[in-house]
Amino acid sequence: MFLAWNEIKYSKTRFALIIGVMFLVSYLVYFLTGLAYGLSQDNRTSVDKWEADAIVLTDDSNANINMSMMPLKVKDDITADDVAVLGQAPNVIRKEGETSEEAKINVTFFGINPDEFIMPEVTEGEKFTEDYEVVADSSLQEEKNINIGDELKLAGSDITVEVVGFTEEAKFNVAPVLYTTISTYQDVRFETIDDSEEGRISALVLRNDSIDSIKSENDDLVVYSIKDYISEIPGYTAQLLTFGLMIGFLIVIAAIVIGIFMYVLTVQKSSMFGVMKAQGIPTKYIGSYVIMQTLLLAVIGTFTGLVSTLVTAYFLPAVVPFKNNGLFLLIITLLIILFAVSGAFFSVRTVIKIDPLDAID
Known part of the structure; x- marks a missing residue:
């Protein structure tokens, strides 16, 4: 030395x-x-926030949540320790009053029930309690100067949502996530709700001690472990x-x-x-x-x-x-x-x- x-x-x-x-x-x-x-x-950060063990998608979706669609009532067909419903819809938003191209932001809407385990921890503001309220990923505040109380208008629609809170580390496919109610999600994705099926969702998120013990009474549904599902995210x-x-x-x-x-x-x-x-x-x-x-x-x-x-x-x-x-x-x-x-x-x-x-x- x-x-x-x-x-x-x-x-x-x-x-x-x-x-x-x-x-x-x-x-x-x-x-x-x-x-x-x-x-x-x-x-994947929004998926990691679930702290879940498995996700249920339709068989025809090929593990792609964007292509998965099921009636809300199929929740009763799954037996697991904890089941949460999830609706996913990509969209483009801009702050109300802004019309420039730079104001457009690619986002992903997650329709959830606020009393279920996939509801994220709110770090600023409060949880949504009514339709057309959203809890947004904090990157929108840091990068796009969107704050609590701002109205966000959806592209190609007259729908606007209000930001009531922020959460950390909530992105999906590189796009910030906006958490909202199931009915708001359905308006965002379908514009109308199918009352005969009590609405439609994209997936069921599960917590269970053993994935093998999860039971499904619907042959059109497939259970994926969270690890397998993440590996199937397009491009990941x-x-x-x-x-x-x-x-x-x-x-x-x-x-x-x-x-x-x-x-x-x-x-x-x-x-x-x-x-x-x-x-x-x-x-x-x-x-x-x-x-x-x-x-x-x-x-x-x-x-x-x-x-x-x-x-x-x-x-x-x-x-x-x-x-x-x-x-x-x-x-x-x-x-x-x-x-x-x-x-x-x-x-x-x-x-x-x-x-x-x-x-x-």
Whole structure:
């Protein structure tokens, strides 16, 4: 460690370049991880808020809640510990009085019963108690300047709803969620209510100790675990795989780059290593010096990349779907350092093969 650190201090410019490369690669990996995690969470945060075990959709919907439609009375066909009804409808809203294109906002309406478990915790304002009142995701307040008491007009309709409260972390398919009554949801989606069926909904959300023990008396309904349902959200899995492959390749590239740098440095110092061997310094000691030097460079470069990512996240606007996850950051940090040190073993092989007499000549 002493020899490795002193050489770094002596050849500052040379090693600063290596640290700079490690910094840039690690910064890019951390930043892409934050974007990937933020986008994935924006697809599912409203689902996670349910803290549910399963969801019931129609068989023909192919696990797509947008295509699922069932009469409200099918709730009686499901046997579970706790059952909540859910109506889902995408829409476009704008604040009353605003007509510009920028004022239009893509949202998702969730029609629910306020006394059931999927009612979210209201962090500001109050729960809806009447039709055409909504509890909105807080991102609308932070990004779109929508406040409690504002009237929101729906696209292609004369319907307006009033914001009475806000809740945190409630997005579905990257769109902020507006929670409202079942009857309001039906007006939003169908404009009329089918009284013969007491209305229609999109899904049933269930809590049950065992998914296998959930019973359905309707063959047209399918029970999905929440994990399976989330993986079927359009674009969710493809997005995770894409970012995962990018991040994985970047980590491997970082290891290769640092390995190449250390190999070149080792070759350049072959005469010095030859003199050290001739003086009786064990090859094991020289090899450990190379490994420790690589470890120091990897730690410094990775740490500066991590700090820069955290600082960047602090200044990013709220509209950017960026979120850090402590566990992911720790795993990526360990992987980058581990792969970088692993790459340095190629340099150690070069050290082992150095002949003191040839190096001195």
